[in-house]
Amino acid sequence: MVDLVAVFLFIGVIAYAVLGGADFGAGLWDLVAGGAERGRAPRALIDSSLAPVWEANHTWLIYCLVFLWSGFPTAFAAMTTTLYVPLGLAVLGIVLRGAGFAFRKASIRTPEQRLYGAVFALSSVLTPFCFGAIAGALASGRVPAEGDGDAVTSWLNPTSVLGGVLAVLACAYLAAVYLTAAAHQREDPRLSRYFRHRGIVAGAATGAASVVGVFVLRADAPRLFHDLSHRALPLVLLAALGGLAGLLLLYTRRTRALRATAAAAVASIILGWGVAQFPYLLGTHVPLADAAAPDATLAVLVGVACVAGLLIVPSLVLLFRLAARGDTAGPAGPRSG
16 A cells, blocks of 8 residues: 555656646746747747646646655655755745746736746746755655754755756756647747757757766765666666657657657656665655555545546646647637636
8 A cells, every 4th residue: 555655646746747847847948038029939839838737737746745745744744844945945936936927928018027037937947956956855865764854965965956957957858849849730830940959959968967967876875876777777778768769859850759758758767766766765764664654544545546537637638638729728819827
C-alpha cells in the first residue's frame, strides 16, 4: 500500500512537470521576447495557448501536496520546516505569476502591460528554479528526518542549484516545443520557426547542463549518482534518447510526435530520479514505510487517486483538445481562465 501511494504521488509530480512546467517555460520566452512591438506576436501565441489551461495544470500541484501531507505526514513536516524559504518563494511566484498573467490581459496602457508582463515572466523563472532546488535538497539528503534543517544550505548547494537550473531549462524546452507545434497548427511558419530555434537552443542547453550535472552529483550526492548510473540508468538513457530525438524533429521541422517525444524525455528523467531515490523519501534516509500514514489513510488516498483518474484525467484531455482546436476562446479572443 505504501509503495502504491508513492507511485500515485510520483505520477502527479510527472504530470505537473510535463504540463505545468511548459506553462512556466512559456513565461521565460515571454521574458526574452523583446520590446512591445517585437514581442507582440510571440506573446500573443503564449497568451492564447496558456489562457485555457494554465489554471487546470495547477490541479496536479494540489494533488501532489494532498498526497504528500496525507500519505507521508512526518516527511512533509520535515520538508516544510527545513525548506520553507524555497517553498515560500515558489508559492509567491505562483501567485504573482497568475496575477501578472491575468492583469496584463486586462490592462490597456502599455506601461501597465509591461509591469504585469515582467511580474508574470520573472515569477515563471523563479518558481521552477525553487521546485528544482527543493528536489535537489531531497535527493542529496539535506532534509533531516526531524526537520528544522539549515534554512539556507539545504537548498543553496551544488545539487540544488543543478536541480533548479535543469528545471528552468527543461521547462523552457517543453514550452518551446509545445509552442512550435501550436504555431504549426495555426499555419504560422514565422512563429513556428521562431520557437523552433528556441527549442533547439533550450534542448541543447539542457543536455549540456545534464552532462555538467554528472560531475556535480558525483562530488556532492554520491548515492544519487550511483543509483542514477546503475539501476536508473535505462531511464536516464531513455531520457537522453528522447532529448536527441526531440532535437532531431525540431531540426528537420517535423511536428508529428514532437510534443510527445519532448514530454517523454522530461518524464523519463524525473522517473529516473524517483527510481534512484527509492525507497527513501528524503534522499538518503527516512524510508517510505517509516514516514507513511496509517493503512486506513493510505487506503483512502488510493481510492481518491482512482476517482481522480476517472474524473479529472478525461476532463483535462477534453480541455486540451478543445484548446488545441481553439474552441475555448470566445468571440473577443482567449479568456484568462
